[in-house]
Amino acid sequence: MQNPYIPYPVVVDKIITEVDTKDIKTFRFKFVNPEDEAKYAYIPGQFGELSIYGKGESPIGIASSPTQKGYIEFTVQKAGVVTTALHEMEEGTLMGIRGPLGNSWPLEYLEGKNIVIVGGGFAFTTLRSMINYALHEDNRKRFGNITVVYGARNPGLLLYKEELEAWSKRSDINLNVTVDKGDATWKGREGFVPAVCKDVAPSKDNAVALICGPPVMIRFTLPVFFELGFSKENIITSLEMRMKCGIGKCGRCNVGSKYVCKDGPVFSLAQLDELTPEY
Amino acid sequence: MEKRLIKKDALAGIAKKMAGDVLVWAPVKQEDNVLFKPLRADDEPFFAYLNSKNAPKNVFFPHTETLMKYTRTEKGMVFSEEVNDAPQSVLFGVRPCDAHSFVLLDKLFDQEKYKDGYYIAKRRNTTVITLACVKPPYTSCFCTSVDGEPVSSDGADILLTDIGGDYLVEFVTEKGEKLAKYFGDTQADAAADAKKNEIAAKAKEAIASKIPAHEVKPILDKNFDNPFWDTIHRKCLACGTCTYLCPTCHCFDISDEVTEVEGVRIRSWDSCMFPLFTKETSGHNPRTSQKERWRQRAMHKFKYYIDMFNAIACVGCGRCVMYCPVNIDIRKIVTDISKL
Numbered sequence: 001m002q003n004p005y006i007p008y009p010v011v012v013d014k015i016i017t018e019v020d021t022k023d024i025k026t027f028r029f030k031f032v033n034p035e036d037e038a039k040y041a042y043i044p045g046q047f048g049e050l051s052i053y054g055k056g057e058s059p060i061g062i063a064s065s066p067t068q069k070g071y072i073e074f075t076v077q078k079a080g081v082v083t084t085a086l087h088e089m090e091e092g093t094l095m096g097i098r099g100p101l102g103n104s105w106p107l108e109y110l111e112g113k114n115i116v117i118v119g120g121g122f123a124f125t126t127l128r129s130m131i132n133y134a135l136h137e138d139n140r141k142r143f144g145n146i147t148v149v150y151g152a153r154n155p156g157l158l159l160y161k162e163e164l165e166a167w168s169k170r171s172d173i174n175l176n177v178t179v180d181k182g183d184a185t186w187k188g189r190e191g192f193v194p195a196v197c198k199d200v201a202p203s204k205d206n207a208v209a210l211i212c213g214p215p216v217m218i219r220f221t222l223p224v225f226f227e228l229g230f231s232k233e234n235i236i237t238s239l240e241m242r243m244k245c246g247i248g249k250c251g252r253c254n255v256g257s258k259y260v261c262k263d264g265p266v267f268s269l270a271q272l273d274e275l276t277p278e279y
Numbered sequence: 280m281e282k283r284l285i286k287k288d289a290l291a292g293i294a295k296k297m298a299g300d301v302l303v304w305a306p307v308k309q310e311d312n313v314l315f316k317p318l319r320a321d322d323e324p325f326f327a328y329l330n331s332k333n334a335p336k337n338v339f340f341p342h343t344e345t346l347m348k349y350t351r352t353e354k355g356m357v358f359s360e361e362v363n364d365a366p367q368s369v370l371f372g373v374r375p376c377d378a379h380s381f382v383l384l385d386k387l388f389d390q391e392k393y394k395d396g397y398y399i400a401k402r403r404n405t406t407v408i409t410l411a412c413v414k415p416p417y418t419s420c421f422c423t424s425v426d427g428e429p430v431s432s433d434g435a436d437i438l439l440t441d442i443g444g445d446y447l448v449e450f451v452t453e454k455g456e457k458l459a460k461y462f463g464d465t466q467a468d469a470a471a472d473a474k475k476n477e478i479a480a481k482a483k484e485a486i487a488s489k490i491p492a493h494e495v496k497p498i499l500d501k502n503f504d505n506p507f508w509d510t511i512h513r514k515c516l517a518c519g520t521c522t523y524l525c526p527t528c529h530c531f532d533i534s535d536e537v538t539e540v541e542g543v544r545i546r547s548w549d550s551c552m553f554p555l556f557t558k559e560t561s562g563h564n565p566r567t568s569q570k571e572r573w574r575q576r577a578m579h580k581f582k583y584y585i586d587m588f589n590a591i592a593c594v595g596c597g598r599c600v601m602y603c604p605v606n607i608d609i610r611k612i613v614t615d616i617s618k619l
Contacts, residue, residue, distance in 0.1 A: 007358070096358065249387060250549070251549070256578075278565050278571065
């Protein structure tokens with residue numbers, strides 16, 4: 001059995017600078033041993049521990065979709081010791097990833113339902129994994145309408161610009177990209193995510209909302225969805241906590257009787273109501 | 280299973296003889312403390328001890344442990360899994376409370392989905408010999424309140440009970456029976472058994488310190504925000520002594536230690552009492568003060584572990600009570616919670 005503490009060796013295959021401020025990059029990794037890719041079978045919403053020897057590990061949501069074969073992607077903001085070292089890496093460098101860790105977006109539950117995806121800023125990464133998964137020709141029929149509201153502070157901070165462009169041309173996804181404040185070239189929507197959600201007003205019928213973003217966005221978006229009639233069971237989010245082991249042992253991400261790393265990171269609002277408010 | 284008798288003064292010799300064949304951890308006097316140490320040829324095991332200062336959890340979950348090694352190449356780091364070195368071992372003469380702690384730690388480290396191979400390998404290859412407490416060693420002992428007993432085979436492969444001139448040797452598991460050859464050939468009779476039961480009942484009676492540990496779970500379920508939590512932490516220094524000495528505390532950190540060309544990834548004990556334990560890169564800390572950290576400690580032991588594993592994560596050894604530098608007493612905390 002794979003030792004869960006030992007990372008799979010990967011090589012940095014491609015680095016994409018996502019934003020104008022250059023502090024968010026997407027790292028595409030290839031497994032050094034091709035057979036490891038199958039062992040690392042993941043589901044959208046799961047995360048991995050990016051492992052840089054001598055620096056440590058950082059838990060990051062998986063940004064690619066399992067339908068994208070041959071590589072795995074993580075979008076990482078430069079913040080602490082590990083992510084700073086990662087941002088200084090060059091293509092071709094060897095490092096490691098552990099996982100896949102945690103639960104995932106509840107794919108079985110989402111099957112046959114309309115999906116409303118709301119993302120703010122940098123918290124869009126595992127939602128992007130979900131969108132690419134659901135839009136894949138093998139999966140599209142399994143889900144109903146897909147509505148996306150994605151916002152960033154300004155156009156330069158939007159992630160995955162090429163994909164947003166490609167999605168906008170499809171008829172099987174209702175994509176609403178917004179920025180708090182546009183610039184001279186911005187032709188799209190302006191406005192905060194909660195306001196756009198109110199405007200788009202997705203129906204609660206047979207629908208589940210997946211919402212990720214900064215706390216302030218969550219705080220103002222939830223009332224909109226309550227107003228639209230979404231139940232707490234059908235509003236689902238992903239938590240972040242400080243983590244080390246990722247497998248429910250080291251104790252760091254213990255919230256109430258759950259470990260965010262193994263029982264989460266994905267929880268419905270109904271589940272969060274049961275959890276002690278300490279995250 | 281089989282039961283035998285050995286002369287009381289034979290015990291040290293048995294431990295030493297065993298140490299000639301396998302790795303034996305036994306209580307050894309070290310300066311003013313008694314600690315479990317790998318017994319070397321010139322060491323004298325000290326079985327007339329009360330309890331070891333440190334809980335013997337380090338036998339399975341060392342204070343610091345290498346998870347993997349790596350070397351630097353031009354292309355980056357290449358790693359190798361640290362070979363899980365778990366020799367056949369005997370943990371000789373632990374107290375019943377500490378043996379009980381292994382059963383509790385197994386629930387966490389040996390779960391169905393995520394198995395901790397480092398812990399499990401050592402646990403599997405180690406035979407636990409428990410030395411019963413025929414007299415409770417300390418006034419702060421409260422094992423009987425947390426599912427333990429001073430004479431108990433819980434967590435033991437072999438149980439030794441002092442019944443006067445002899446030790447009654449009870450082989451509790453097959454793993455324990457494999458060491459039968461070291462324990463002479465005197466079969467225990469019914470009288471020895473009766474004597475042991477009598478001693479066990481007396482010892483249990485003698486545990487005077489009692490806490491309502493089983494009553495507090497439903498109270499904790501409802502009192503996360505009770506003002507009570509504002510009171511208990513005030514004198515806490517956040518030194519972490521309670522968690523380091525605790526037989527069931529198991530939180531750890533993972534860190535890298537490197538030189539120019541090679542390095543190791545290690546795990547080492549950590550503590551929920553430390554502010555940095557939960558501090559995130561953004562600066563956000565879900566447990567902002569010692570209040571939240573103390574609540575976590577109490578909740579984890581007397582509520583969360585029950586929710587997760589249906590067991591209280593405390594064995595009543597009393598180490599945290601004895602060694603807290605500011606006399607915070609978990610027994611008083613639990614008693615106070617029961618009155619909320």
